[in-house]
């Protein structure tokens with residue numbers, strides 16, 4: 001078999017289909033967190049008095065001083081070295097979307113041929129990577145390259161093992177020399193403080209015992225697996241993460257036989273391996289299953305504190321990639337690797353939890369608790385209503401644009417699904433007659449409907465909703481599978497913090513005027529319910545009626561990234577981020593520029609790959625077959641066979657010729673549009689040009705290539721077909 005396709009198919013077919021699952025041989029609980037420098041391990045490695053000091057610092061939420069950092073660095077070093085670690089690195093999340101690391105050895109020569117293993121507080125707390133080589137939106141120039149990574153003690157250090165080498169990874173933020181955030185983590189951490197303060201202030205209306213509120217997050221991660229050899233046979237998958245052409249396999253997901261089906265053994269072996277590695281890193285993976293599309297799967301951990309959950313998800317994506325290779329699989333985290341079947345999301349399940357263990361988005365059993373629930377619930381709705389465009393922007397990428405609006409992924413219109421029960425509750429609160437003057441507490445509660453205890457997930461499911469309430473949390477479903485969740489979660493935390501601050505101002509104003517506290521709260525809650533009604537939608541998010549209705553309600557429907565991102569630099573957004581101390585105007589502008597740049601570069605790469613595949617691979621294959629047909633028809637004619645006997649062959653020849661011609665014409669026209677876009681100076685103009693003038697060619701070219709794929713001799717088609725990518729495993 002000569003061509004790459006057939007050798008790839010052969011390699012994929014001959015893999016061991018029933019590999020033995022490598023079991024850890026121990027209970028998962030015995031190795032959970034084995035590679036994490038947990039508080040328990042710190043206790044083991046730190047002197048008693050130092051550990052006591054650390055505990056009190058953590059409890060008070062104070063900063064760790066240098067002396068304490070010195071002790072921790074020594075403890076960390078001893079723990080790491082006793083586990084066979086040779087190097088350490090600051091592990092950070094630049095705006096590339098991936099994680100970054102630069103390793104340094106503990107080893108240090110001392111002179112006289114002796115050497116020691118060294119790690120100091122300095123090395124733990126701060127490092128200096130080159131900031132200009134990372135996306136920085138003009139904040140850093142090549143000649144002023146300095147940037148800093150700074151230790152985030154709220155996320156524990158861990159040992160990452162790869163290729164027999166072990167590295168101590170220290171989670172850090174990444175800032176420019178001038179102090180601007182150049183990463184996803186720094187703004188997220190800032191939102192946590194803002195949210196904590198705003199939520200505590202409101203929670204104290206109900207419970208003076210609440211001293212801390214944190215956001216929790218559980219991230220469902222969808223992904224595709226494809227055999228490594230087949231993946232390597234597709235330059236488009238390799239370079240862009242998605243197939244840019246390929247006729248849909250005759251059998252796709254239409255029989256719905258894959259979802260929750262039995263997991264193929266080869267895939268299961270990968271999953272078990274992944275879970276074991278994840279658990280060692282303290283990532284609490286709990287769920288695994290087949291997703292809807294063929295070769296699509298999902299894994300999900302238990303929820304955690306939001307900063308940790310996001311670090312863990314970033315780590316998990318690395319781990320998935322690494323572990324998959326051991327099984328000769330490639331993990332596809334792209335939102336839409338295959339055009340006509342489901343794409344992949346990263347559903348973010350978000351809630352608010354108090355230090356007293358109360359989930360503020362879980363309806364309570366008593367009327368008082370219900371009012372607390374309603375307060376937070378309605379404030380989140382109001383916040384999403386107010387900043388829906390910003391939430392849309394927070395999930396906008398070139399790859400997610402392909403996913404939104406079809407195949408169980410939410411549309412670009414942001415709306416909230418509450419489920420019939422809670423919708424009815426809000427309607428009741430809105431219209432209930434509440435006594436103007438409350439003599440006794442008991443009277444007030446007439447205005448608050450009894451909320452039935454909602455079991456987790458007992459609300460109906462609406463897969464077309466971007467933001468759905470699921471019993472005791474909100475699920476932001478629009479987040480793409482390859483995203484760093486810190487982007488949408490920074491926005492969500494911030495807008496809710498801003499909203500809670502406004503709420504308290506309004507309630508306090510009423511209290512000052514003499515309204516009883518609970519009534520004042522209820523008044524403002526009712527006002528918010530009325531104001532934010534437009535964002536609530538229970539129906540089919542894909543329908544044309546909803547598009548029209550949403551437009552009438554004033555909700556925006558921005559389908560592609562370049563324009564969706566505009567809101568990042570709107571006055572409203574800048575004011576919100578600045579007033580909460582999360583991002584300065586300059587940081588916002590830099591982010592906007594980085595995202596636009598990322599967008600046009602992604603489309604530019606796709607366009608180039610299409611050009612290359614068309615010209616050097618698929619069109620030549622079609623021409624080879626066309627030549628065979630020409631010979632065939634000529635031969636028949638020469639033999640004197642009557643024309644009606646090769647009429648279809650002649651027509652086939654014509655069809656092939658027409659498709660080839662259109663493909664070549666369109667590819668050339670696309671190249672010309674690219675050239676025009678490339679000379680545009682302004683990055684927004686460039687991104688829009690790529691979106692509106694270059695991208696439309698993709699589907700046109702794909703259409704004709706797919707037609708060719710169906711008629712050209714299968715033996716001559718050089719690149720793996722979708723049916724092979726999706727079903728050979």
Ligand SMILES: NC(=O)CC[C@H](N)C(=O)O
Pocket residue numbers: 222291292342343344345346403407408409410463477
């Ligand atoms: N079953 C599901 O939840 C499918 C979700 C879908 N894959 C998405 O893109 O979000």
